[in-house]
Amino acid sequence: MTERLAVVSGGGTGIGKAIARRLAGDGHRVVVLGRRTEVLERAREEIDEAVGAARVVPVGVDLTDARQVEAAVQRIAPLGPVDVLVNNAGAVITAPADDSLPALAEAWRRDLDTNLVTAVLLTTALLDRLRRPGGRLIVISSAAAQRGGAGSHSAGSYAAAKAALHGWAFGLTRQLGPDGITVNVLAPGYVADTEIFGDRWSERFHAEKVADTLVGRAGTPEDVAAAVAYLGSPRRAISPAR
Numbered sequence: 001m002t003e004r005l006a007v008v009s010g011g012g013t014g015i016g017k018a019i020a021r022r023l024a025g026d027g028h029r030v031v032v033l034g035r036r037t038e039v040l041e042r043a044r045e046e047i048d049e050a051v052g053a054a055r056v057v058p059v060g061v062d063l064t065d066a067r068q069v070e071a072a073v074q075r076i077a078p079l080g081p082v083d084v085l086v087n088n089a090g091a092v093i094t095a096p097a098d099d100s101l102p103a104l105a106e107a108w109r110r111d112l113d114t115n116l117v118t119a120v121l122l123t124t125a126l127l128d129r130l131r132r133p134g135g136r137l138i139v140i141s142s143a144a145a146q147r148g149g150a151g152s153h154s155a156g157s158y159a160a161a162k163a164a165l166h167g168w169a170f171g172l173t174r175q176l177g178p179d180g181i182t183v184n185v186l187a188p189g190y191v192a193d194t195e196i197f198g199d200r201w202s203e204r205f206h207a208e209k210v211a212d213t214l215v216g217r218a219g220t221p222e223d224v225a226a227a228v229a230y231l232g233s234p235r236r237a238i239s240p241a242r
């Protein structure tokens with residue numbers, strides 16, 4: 001069997017790195033995308049060493065920038081059809097600079113760019129390169145999409161951006177289903193050991209987040225990676241409608 005190809009945005013850290021490691025361990029060649037090339041390079045070394053094979057291909061890109069996305073896809077194209085595309089890149093945006101309406105508008109646009117437009121640009125640019133039939137498109141949303149939260153300091157824009165991913169993905173299922181491509185959205189609750197909370201993270205913050213869960217523990221990046229491995233599996237056979 002030829003090596004399968006996966007693309008993981010935000011694959012250099014946190015949940016994305018765990019997904020990249022899991023897919024590499026399952027035999028995929030994995031393109032990891034992110035803005036910080038040194039972070040991607042470290043992830044490549046760590047994962048390749050862990051799985052004992054050269055499986056990770058780092059590609060530096062700011063996914064909010066359409067031209068950079070086009071250039072990144074040019075680098076991915078020679079690797080062959082994409083079996084699994086994981087739109088994982090995202091961030092909780094810092095608070096508006098002040099209480100003014102222009103500052104609020106700027107913060108909302110940054111949040112929508114980072115958590116929604118990144119996924120739309122990457123997916124659209126790779127659409128023709130998804131394997132047909134059999135491609136797997138997975139989007140990492142957040143429990144905030146349904147419950148709000150995580151973006152209180154950016155006036156709910158994080159929750160709104162994540163919620164928008166769901167409606168967009170439903171449209172894609174209709175578009176891509178007939179080609180035998182599945183589309184799934186995962187909306188994790190609190191996941192510890194990632195970079196997303198930055199300076200906001202503290203033992204107290206962690207304890208409050210865990211107390212807010214129904215199972216009394218934080219999710220782990222590996223929990224999310226296991227779900228992605230299932231959703232991305234070729235054994236989860238879906239027959240094309242035509």
Ligand SMILES: NC(=O)c1ccc[n+]([C@@H]2O[C@H](COP(=O)([O-])OP(=O)(O)OC[C@H]3O[C@@H](n4cnc5c(N)ncnc54)[C@H](OP(=O)(O)O)[C@@H]3O)[C@@H](O)[C@H]2O)c1
Nearest residue numbers: 010013014015034035036063089090142190191194195196
């Ligand atoms: N941790 C949680 O509790 C939690 C819960 C639910 C959902 N999520 C979601 O899970 C995903 C991964 O988050 P995480 O917790 O693992 O945080 P993380 O460690 O901060 O990972 C986010 C990744 O996205 C990349 N990224 C951000 N903006 C980008 C851009 N413009 N272009 C390219 N790459 C970009 C970052 O790399 P660079 O900075 O190098 O670009 C980073 O590797 C996010 O979508 C997040 O919203 C997280």
